[in-house]
Amino acid sequence: MARVCFSSAQQQLTGVAECDIAAADYRQLLGAIAQRFPRLDMAELQKMAIAIDGEIIHEPLLESLAEHSEVHFLHFIAGG
Amino acid sequence: MAVVAYNAPQSVEEAIDLLATLSATSAATSAATSSATSAATSLATSTTRARLMAGGTDLIIQTKSQSTEPVLVVDLKHIAEMMSCDLGAAGLSLGPSMCCAEFTAQAGVRDVYPGLVEAADLIGSTQVQGRASIGGNLCNSSPAADTIPALIAVGAQCLIVSAKGERTVAVEDFVTGVGRNCLQPGELLKRILIHRPAAGSRDAYLRFIPRTEMDIAVAGAGVSVTLDQQGICTAARVAIGAVAPTALLVAQAAAALVGTRLDEAAVAAAGAAAAAAASPITDRRGTADYRRQIVAVLVKRATNIAKQRAQASL
Amino acid sequence: MSEAQNFKYIGRNTIRPDGFDKVTGRANYGADLTLPGMLWGKILRSPHAHANIKRLDTSKAEALAGVHAVATFADFSAVGDEAIEGGEGSSTLLDLARNILARDKVLYHGHAVVAIAAKTAAIAEQALALVEIDYEILTPVLDVRTAMAADAPLLHNDLYTQNGADKATTPSNVAARHEFKMGDVAAGFAAAEIIVEREFYTPTAHQGYIEPHACTVRFDKDGQSMVWCSTQGHFDVRASTARLLGMELGKLKVIASEIGGGFGGKTTVYLEPVALILSRKSGRPVKMVMNRDEVFKATGPGSASRSWIKLGAKKDGTITAMQGSLAYEAGAFKGSPVMMGCMTAFTPYAVPNMLIEGFDVVVNKAKVAAYRAPGAPQAEFAVEMLVNELALKLGRDPIDLRLQNAAKEGTQTIYGPKLKRVGLVECLEAARDSKHYQQALAANQGRGVAAGFWFNVGGQSSVTINMNPDGTGTIVEGSPDIGGSRASMQMMAAEALGIAPALLKPIIGDTENVAFSAGTGGSRTTFATGMAVIEAAEDVVRQMKQRAASMWNVTAEQVDWVDGVAVNTAGEDRLSLASICAGADRTGGQISGRGNINARGAGPSFAVHVCDVAVDQETGKVDIVRYTAVQDAGKAIHPAYVEGQFQGGAVQGIGWALNEEYVYGASGLLENAGFLDYRIPVASDLPMIDAIIVEVPNNFHPYGVRGVGESGIIPPLAAVGYAVENAIGAAVTDLPLSPPRVLQLVQDRG
């Protein structure tokens, strides 16, 4: 079970701040989120970076998740 | 304004000749040429305006602006007489085109006219001082010019020549408005003349800028005071810059100093008089109100510096 | 990585490999390329802040002898309203096109309208004067308060506020509202025994790089087009230029010239697509160079901001709640970094209850660009000022109070994840223990302390290391070297290969000779491109071992690599890197290593600054008397350049705090578009800047690197701001602290 935490904006659509989702990797996670929270804009979500246990990953497509991973979706940060 | 021609006269006479020809050309739209000026005038059209260039630090930037008015640049740096500086018993006779860096390095001038040297030292960067001149600063006639209040404070006179002869004008009367002065077509500022100050008489110049360098004065103050052996101020000149369309000689400020020991109250009164005489504007470099306050502070501080110098010269 | 790594080259102050070219004037920057038959391109810009273009006639200009091509927005007519990937400034391709050549409206003073290419720059300028434009002048909107008012004139009739998942139904100047929260701020404030709050303002400030934007381009109808330009990311220039012109990426080579400063301002395009259109139309190479006036009017700046911040704490110093509302100017098109402001504002603090909202607001000013830790300095300025006020009211030392509440490993951030290991506490301790902080203040002086947080980013970087037969090698990287990064790449490769740095020459490949690399920005280059360099070097080592193994007829696993020498663990054989390279022709050809990565695990770099000022209470002039910048580098690859980043960031921030600001007249015209009146610090304005490098390694980088480019510009605003507040005893709310403003504060204090 990965713990997924939603931002304020996401919570408008999910209704919950966080939830536990059974997923072994990022793609499974997205599939499960899409099913559970149909109002979330998945295209937007896929454009976001994620943080898995605090490690920020810009392109998470191939990432796997550990048993108790904590996942956050983040806006892409570029800096100057 | 676009530079279409360039001429570098080698003598004051040649320069005057050139200017006379050009003003005649301009007035009569004729193509009169003299041998000395044929090169210049053949390039210049009847609408071409002659612009005298000393250091060029203002002129060259001005010529980059969008206006396409054709300009003949008359470079005054090849005239030996305009590039020399003579400090003698009677005072200083300065060639207006000498660059500030050279002027401030002249033997003796810093001792005799410390305020004027301070002002010349403040114009732009080291690089700009390698070009900019006191005469150029004066003839560009910006309200914020640093050397103008300093020149007024020491009672400098402008020696102006033309084909018609010479005339002398006090610096405070030379500048007539923002970017305007009393030079008529065909006239040239030939020398700047300053009497040698007596013992007990010295000047100071201060300006205020937000940084330590590279700014145009938000306000400036040139002060010259004369002290007698008892430390009483017997004469003073207070000039302020960047707080009116032209630098101002403030008689009321001087009056507040004369007869006093330049004590705190007198100096503050001079500052207040200067602020009262100011008619500043608000622009990107400062508000009118701020300028008025600052000029009082500068007059006060410059007076104190001049006082110390005057005491030391006794 | 363990903290006790023993490095052979890392951490030494080597001479930068591009140094010779840069001190001799040989290095070629954006404006330094000339091509045969080249035309000069110039741009006609709006004299108004806000106006409709009623008529645009370029026929007279086109007819002028020597004019070869004219470009207007019509040349972008095929561009659609698609989003541009990447970056926090959510922008669209259409906005980008409309920013570099106005469509039906001009939206700021200096907005580009027409570009002309001619035989000489003078002819191009003459031609610009022949362009006829009828403007219908509109009321300009010049600050967020005016822009957010219900009856404000609209910049765009089709801009609707995006508020989280909701979108407004009536247009406004507010492009977006963002919100971040955690815990319960109401409960947090209820638990507080002391509350401080204030509104703050920061002005529009420009990056102020000394090199103006410049490019030279050649559009070849049949083959490869070329753009030479000064940019922080030539792959990004290629992407946006190709999309604007409808070109294939493979047909457009972008060469990054040496770059004369960027600070985020050279992460977007202004000239390149326009020059390429002019070249396409004229069939000639075209060079375009901005002048300084254009740079100030139409590129960059960082957002002006208005912010309200409220903090609550207990008497023992525990901060219980932090709340804020930020409004940032985006300029003429949406995309201010206000979200970054929201995400960074409170992050130096471990506080359970936080709530912050941010508004992205369009105004009639140049579209903002990234500026060093984009969005963070404005927001953190406000918070740090109040933390200092809190310390004063609690009678606490400001560093001590920060230590009590400092974010550390495991601290929950408002933007999502918990922090991994960070060095804020170490930075605070180093600042506290510095000689500077121990020194007492003189009369008329004040001291300010401030912390700063920036994420630092990773992302894509590609590197190839090509070895030569004599054992030298070339490191081909895709990250423009804006501040000496070649030296760091050289050292990291040398460390991984075990050979002397001088044997390796780092070069910046163009878009054709190295694979995609994200731009130099986000403090990512030494971190991410450094990782790619290490990966490429390790690839070289792996191949070296294979070649040695094949020579010795053992397996690669039986070969060790020690200090640049292959060691046969099954015998006495040794082969140096140079000898393997020399024999590479017989073992399979010359060796290249490759490191194409999308770097993850970027680690924040916290900074803590201490500033002492002296204030002239009669004129309001502030002098910086002493300044110390402390920052966590993770690992300083080249300590002198790391210090340089701290010092440079500090001084840019000092400029922002003291004198830098865009000055607009009532009609919205920019009045100080030049270095004379946009006052960046000069040498005589400053003391030496003491730099203290803290090294708390980022364990995601092989050598512990965090990246140091940006955090250093965050603390100065409040360090200077509070130092002034401390010196004059009056509350500071607005920057810059220019002499008139400080004098006013002194006088209002009474």
Add this chain to the structure above:
Amino acid sequence: MAKLHISTSINGEATEFLCEPHATLLDVLRNDLQLTGTKEGCGSGDCGACSVTVDGRLTCACLVLGVEAQGREIGTIEGVGSSDKLSVIQEKFLEHAALQCGICTPGLIVSTQALLQQNPDPSEEQARYFLAGNLCRCTGYDKIIRAVLDAAATLRAEQQGAA
């Protein structure tokens, strides 16, 4: 506009060029003579990136007309050091990491050379004021000033050694 024929000396080498009366020395150096080491940062004398010497005196090339070069000695960054050896000032800039992007560096080196010719032993304050016309946005000036003072000390030591 007729071009004027100018004979001058650049870094000690007799040089001729044709230039229009409006062209600045900076335009001529960069565009006609391909001496692009002199940089343009502002075109108005406010940044110092185009610092050169004219008859030994430091100035901004953007504030000089090309025609004014007639008969003068122009010094640019290309004339600093020799083809096989950097000058002490150049070496010290590298040793002290006194440059980041490097765009202001040629101007600063030309200015520093002028400073040390005029004042071989400048104080920190003197160096800062002399160089105030050379803007640098990357370094915060700290390492530049250190490089300048170290170059001055090194040159003085060399001078003493030679004497």
